[in-house]
Each structure stands twice: as structure tokens, then as C-alpha cells.
Amino acid sequence: MKLTFLGTSAGKPTKERNVSALGLELDQEGKWYLFDCGEATQHQIMKSKLSIAKIDSIFITHLHGDHYYGLPGILASKKLDGALRPLSIYGPKGIKKFLECVTDLSKESLGYVLSIIEFTVEETYIFDRFTLKVLPLIHSIESHAFYIKEKAMDSRLDEKRLREIGLEPSPLYGELKKGKKITSQGQIVDPKDFMLEPIAGRSLIIAGDNSTPAVLGEYLVDLDLLVHECTYTQQVYDELSTKYLHTTAKDLGMTVQEKGVKNLIANHISSRYAKNSTHSVETIYDEIEHDFEGRLFIADDLDVYYLGRDGVVDRSI
Secondary structure (H helix, E strand, C coil): CEEEEEECECCCCCCCCCCCEEEEECCCCCCEEEEEECCCHHHHHHHCCCCHHHEEEEECCCCCHHHCCCHHHHHHHHHHCCCCCCEEEEECCCHHHHHHHHHHHCCCCCCCCEEEEECCCCCEEECCCEEEEEEECCCCCCCEEEEEEECCECCCECHHHHHHCCCCCCHHHHHHHCCCCEEECCEEECHHHHECCCECCCEEEEECCCCCHHHHHHHHCCCCEEEEECCECHHHHHHCCCCCCCCEHHHHHHHHHHHCCCEEEEECECHHHCCCCCCCHHHHHHHHHCCCCCEEEECCCCCEEEECCCCCEEECC
């Protein structure tokens, strides 16, 4: 799995970070999935290796502007690019009214099929290569996380052993994968004798704004990857005159360690932690690392990460 961070700032853009957006690609798929779509996301896409034309679905965690104000621009540019493949947008109640208002007022005729799905908590959606479940979070408005479970890789043939009996790759392999016996060189080949063990699918959660990481509960246990906001260090949060429902680095680190999360990518960083600021983003890293023993990254805009089959996350250089 490949994750491209298109926006990693909290609330408003900075000179270094745009607002929330994340692209997800699965191995050998000719399409990708967008999670949140803050203002100017389409500009960030142009700076990446992603293409608006190949977006299959967009998932919006909640209806704060820094997570969805970029939608109208992407919808219009998709049409102008002549990219007329259907597009599905999943979001909480209200997203349909917003998008219909935008397209009606601008007299925008998209020229492609746009499906708008308003989800509810605990709903599960099935895609070609994964299932996605909507989970509730704790924020100032209704906010959600998406638990993604990749389907297991089964029906894998032991091609080495098949070659050893003289059966080279051919359409007969397809018949074996379907569980059908075949005849080759006068002998019956039973697929049960030539199947490899299935490879378990990877698991990840992409979370929206959330004050309490522990609310994700059992879904965090042995999770391969958590992408979660980390807006403040604990000291900064404690000194705020008005408390906002966001996660601190201390709380995030303690929670993921307790639940056994394998890899953590923190994003949604407060503008306080900009370059040349009195606060450093390294303090966020250090505060999480104090408690968390897994692999840890603080995402920057346009960072690309890979979640391998071995469950290890690496950042592309």
C-alpha cells in the first residue's frame, strides 16, 4: 500500500503545510482513493505522482472546512480534464447538500456520474481489494475514522512445483485458481495439491479529528498502521485558554503503545510547529516516542509511505 500525504496542517494552511488530504493506492490497481479534501488539494495532487483522472472514491471524515473545501475544485477540474470515469464521494450527513448546492449555483454540468453516499457509524463498504468500516470519533462535530482491511491473497498457485511437473504458465493456471482439476500430460492435476497458503490482508485506520485515540478501542489492537492527528504537545495543550477537542502527542503515544499498534504516522499538525517557530515539530515526535516503541513518523506534505506485506512502514526517499 502506498500513502501520499497531500496536506498535513491543522485548521489552516501554513507555508510548509496544506490542509488535510491523503491519497491511498493499493498494489497494482489503476486507481486510487482520497481521504479528506481540504482547500487546494488539487494543487497538491499536481505536485505529486497522483492524477485526478484516476480517483475512484473520496472519503470525508467530517464537515470542518479544512477537510472538504477542496471538493468543488476537484470536481470541476475532473470534467475539464475530460476524465469522465464515475466518482463516488462518501461523507457524513450534509455532504450531499453541500455538493448539490455547489453544482447547482455554478450551473456545473459535470459530464460524469457522481455518486454521493452519506454514511452512518458502523457501516461497512466492500471494494475490490478491501473493506472499509466507518468508526466514530470524539470531536466538536461528528467526526469519523475509516478502518480499512485488505482482503487476503488466496488462490495462489505454487508455480515452481507446477513447473517441476512440466506444467508451464498457461490458461490452465486460471482453471486451477478457480479450484478446477485439469489434465496435463496425461495426469490429473488437483489444485488442492498446488496451492500456497493465503497471505493475510493488511489493516490500517485513517482517522479524522479526534480528542481521544482510545475511542478506537479494539480496532487498534495489532493494527498494522494508524494515521492519526496529533495537533499539540501536551504542554501547549495545557496552556491553551480554550481547549479544543484534538489529540496530544502524549495521549497518542500512550494509547498506541497500550494497544500494540505496529506503525504510526501522525499528521494534522498545529501551525504553532512551523519552521522558525518557537515550537518544533521534533517535540511532537519526541513526546510520542517517549511511550511508543513501534515505527513512528510525522508526516510532511507530499511525503510518500509504503506499508509492505511484512507490516512494516517505510518512507520513500
